[in-house]
Amino acid sequence: MVSLASLLGRQPVSRAKRSVKAKRATDIFVSPDGSDSNAGTLDAPLASIQVAVDQAEAGDTIYLREGTYTPTENIQITKSGKSSAPYTISNYEGESVLIDGEELPYTPGELDSSIPSSDRGIFHIEADYWVFTGFEIAHGPYAIYADNSNNNVYSNLIVRDNYETGLQIQxxxxxxxxxxxxxxxxxxxxxxxxxxxGIGIKEGSGTGNVVRGTRLWNNVDDGLDLWEFKSPVTIEETYSWGNGYNRWDFEPFEGDGNGFKLGGGGDAREKGPAAHVVTNCIAFSNSAGGFVDNSQPGDMKLTRNTAWNNEGTGVDSSSNSWDSGSWSNSSFMSLDSSVLTSARAANGSIVASTFLLPSSGTAIGAYYV
Structure with missing residues (x-):
């Protein structure tokens, strides 16, 4: 019998040879002092994150060297990695990296203007299997805007002082x-x-989304907003405070100020039942509610959470601070919230403290892990 390989004029390749020839993951380096005519190596880095994204293939890591990046066009992420070979964008070996979007359009937009979808986010993401980790994003029209995107990881990031939501998934x-x-x-x-x-997962659906170990504070609207998201979201070890106050002298002021807004929508059809799960979270000193369903009719489960000193709070709930007795300042071991903005632990977790832990030692409300 004549083989297909012989008809094509070449010999079959053994499995061993195939594995040797398979493409290995590549590191691409970018630096504010680089050049896009460079090779993208450690010694000859590129200058543009977008150029690195365009050159990368699934499994590659794009390393950002220390310094401030000031793009004039937002970074478009439109190609997907694989479960076995995700793309990664990371700072290099703990270096301090800031991506400043002040030179982008809509920073800020005019009053009552609308931001075109493609201009939303310093990172505008419509792709799957990407990892973003280890850097800071500020002054963008959203820091990160992800639309119809799956299996992505956003870890150890700072998103601050943006002219829209810090990180939005929809x-x-x-x-x-x-x-x-x-x-x-x-x-x-x-x-x-x-x-x-602070973070929005809204106007959409999709299972398996998780928010964990985040800190959301002094945002103009809500800390976490799940407006019109019709699938369950899991929220763990997340703290939300000081949201909804007019620190920017807006007139008229339209901020809401909930710590955790767990859905809702314009009418009953838009609200959609979503069984969100909220565990071991704290909401305090927000201008509106701590944990609010916003008329979202889902069978939500809230366990071991603490709401304190919010202007108002309203779901299967158990072992939350509001499920047992009355509370006063003396009920807690500490009211010093400054520990929450201290440096994180080496593994990225929030450092444990006695803040809002019951003086009695009762196993109720949020606890530190």
Missing amino acids: GESSNNLVENVDSYGNHDPRKNGESAD
């Missing part, structure tokens, strides 16, 4: 992990504070 989006992210000071002059949240 559309048909599943299995995304937001872990050890700090989001603060985000505000939207174009809407007088109506929509800039």
Whole structure:
């Protein structure tokens, strides 16, 4: 019998040879002092993150060297990696990296203006299997805007002082992990504070999305907003405080100020039942509610959470601070919230403290892990 290989004039390749010839993951380096005519190596880095993204293939890591990046066009992420070979964008060996979007359009947008979808986010993501870790993003029209994107990881990031929500995931989006992210000071002059949240997972659906170990504070609207997201989101070890106050002198002021807004929508059809799970979270000193369902009719489960000193709080709930007795300042071991903005532990977790732990030692409310 004549083989297909012989008809094509070449010999079969053994499995061993195939594995040797397989492409290995590549490191691509970018630096504020680099050049896009460089090879993208450690010694000859590129200058543009977008050029690195365009050159990368699934499994590659794009390393950002220390310094400030000031793109004039947002970074478009439109090609997907694989479960076995995700793309990664990371700082290099712990170096301090800031991506500053002040030179982008809509920073900020005019009052009552609309931001075109493609201009939303310093990182605009419509792709799967990407990892973003280890850097800071500020002054963008959103820091990260992910639409119809799945299986992405956002970890150990700082998203601050953006002119819209710090990190927003929407559309048909599943299995995304937001872990050890700090989001603060985000505000939207174009809407007088109506929509800039710390983190938003909204206006869409998709299972398996998780928010864990995040800190959300002093955002103009809500800390975490799940507006019109119709699938369950899991939220763990997340702290939300000081949201919804008019620190930017907007007139009229439109910020809401909930610590955790767990859905809701314009009418009953838009609300959609979503059985969100919220565990071991703290909401305090927000201008509105700590944990609010916002008329979202899902069978939500809230366990071991603490709400304290919010302007108002309203779901299967158990072992939360509001499920047992009355509380006063003396009920807690510490009211010093400054520990929450201290440096994170080496593994990225929030450092344990006695803040808002019951003086009695009762196993109720949030605890530190």
